[in-house]
Amino acid sequence: MKKIAIIPLRKDSKGIPAKNKKKLLGRPLFSWVLAEAVFSELDAVYVFTDDVEIIDFITKEYHWTTKVKALLRSDENAGDTASTESAMLEFAEQIEYDFDILCLLQATSPMTTAADINAVLDKIENEKYDSALTVVNTHRFTWNTDGTPQNYDMFNRPRRQDFEGLLIENGAVYATTKEAFINSKSRLSANIGLVQMAETTLVEIDSMTDWKIVEQLLAARLKKSKKHQRIDYLVLDVDGVFTNGQVFYSADGELAKAFDMRDGMGLEILRQHQVEVVVLTSENSPLVAQRMKKLQIENTFLGVKDKYAFLQHFVKTRNTNFAALAYIGDDVNDLANICSVGWSFTPANTTEIVKHHADYLLTKASADGAIRETCEKIIAYNERYEQL
Template sequence: MNNIAIIPLRAGSKGIVNKNRTKILGRPLFCWVLTEAIQSNLDHVYVFTDDKIIQSFIEAEYTWTNKITVVERSAESASDTASTELGMIELAEKLSYGFDHYFLLQATSPLTTYVDINRAISTLKTEGVDSVLSAVKTHRFIWNSRGRSLNYDYMNRPRRQDFEGLIIENGAVYGCTKKSFQKTKNRLGGQVQLIEMEEDTLIEIDSPEDLIMVEQLLKKRLLKNKTPVAAIKYLVMDVDGVFTDATVDYTKDGEFSKTFSFVDGMGLQILRENGIEPIIMTSENSMLVKKRMEKLNIDRCYLGVKDKYALINNMLPQLGVRRNQLAYLGDDINDMANILSVGWGSCPNDATREVANIADIKLEHSGGKGAIRELVDFLIRFNNRV
């Protein structure tokens, strides 16, 4: 079975400017569902967009997977008035309907997980239905604008545990067979089956207020990865603001110098001697950093990484660890998702306010001035206790 998904992303957005690129916990909105799609049992994911910035980001960032293709959508299907189905039809025709099952994933539902996607795939494959959609069971009492209760008798108000409630479409995941889509040209058709998702996934991002609520829900979800904290096997570190004081000297020819601490360098040697391996992950593609990490004999050095959370997710099976066996040291917003989700998330004492507010450990030392060595000492003591 060839299971493909489309993630449609428009460059224009009226409610929230550049909505699909808006940062949530330091990651562009669309990255949350895209990462889960990569991790799922989908065979291929097509990001269907007219946004050149998103296209460039994906093509540069996800070189570690062959599961994603960016397809440019037409101006017609990217217009304010175009339906999502128009985009789905356009892509299906570009692919000459070369799929068995066709899934629609929405970037505005960033709480979608690979488990939800896999359940949709499994349902469509094994249940003999024509289409599936994700939904949420809610126990809220519903009224219409004329003051009539729609789903309960207010004169005999039921207890929550006795109330069946309602099933509400949450706009996160849809799927259909090729036959169904060719016949209906719609995401749903024929016999439809529901897959139930968590109640908090009912929120779709349409307003700035939605962004705030979803960010808090994502924080709560990421924190679940921490427990129970296990012995740390790897320490993942940013570079600028961690190895350095976040400054760089430039000449007319470009980047000239960064300053690194020998105390921190010795700390990494001690770290390895105690069974914890360092990993470097930085958004900058710096030859100075590359040379310094070679000098420190650090093999796992990843340069030019914007979506660090996705790359770590991809590395976990190779490393043979879970997130609670990682420590992370970062200082800025693109480190937030990892700081929240690893066993020990930490930051130097001069990190940005947003990062300092969520870190498990706010170190006493600054970036480039002993922060790494301080964290190394902590992790060794911690591992000796667990």
């Protein structure tokens, strides 16, 4: 069965301006669910949007996977009054209904995981439901406007552990067969299956308060999943890590960056201890490429904006895991990786927000021994780990 997903995005947002492109824990909001969809059992993921900047971003950023595609959404179906169903129908017509299962993913639910998506798909593919959705079991007591309780007897108030609770849509994942969608023109119809997600996923991002809550929840979830083992890879940002963040320009463009020679020696010694070095930067700089070539760092990846998704891809292709990685970063676009790897480091002169999330605040500043200090810490850690 051909399983595809649509992530509908609108350029304009009333509650939070440019919400879909705004960085949540250092990544554009839509990229959280998009990356999870890539690593799910879906065959293709379509971002359906009227925002050409997002289409351009996706074209450039997700070149490492054939799953992700971007299609232009009409102005008519991107307005304030347009329904999600109307966008789904327009999308289905554009691709000539070339699917067996259509999955709707919402960017405003960034807590969605690949496992959640797979569970919804399984309801249709293996359990033979016509459609399915994600829900949350909440133990809140609900009331009608006339002052009567909806879901419990107020004269026999149940204890939480004895209360079955109430299932509520969390707006994260929906799926339907093609036949059911054609007949009903709705995301849900006929025989409907339910997949429960964690109660924390009930928060959808509609306000800045929601935004702050979800950002904290995401950071906490990533940190909670951290595991420690021998470090096999050191992944480094460039500007603010290799360099002090300053760039010198001439009339012809980028002219010079300053690198610390001691850092290069530290990386050479680290490689002698069987730790592979990886450079991951959002800048596409010829100067950086030249310096990394001089340092003989073959795994140099330039122009990577969504560092977390790319690192997920890298981990998968190397048949390793985040616990085997150490990471040095200094700014918001490093946050997701800093919260996820086995050990994260940040230079002494880093940004304040990174200080709150990194595992280790180095005593040395960027371009002044920070990388060398990290290398020494990793070598010492691996030696202790191997003696256990």
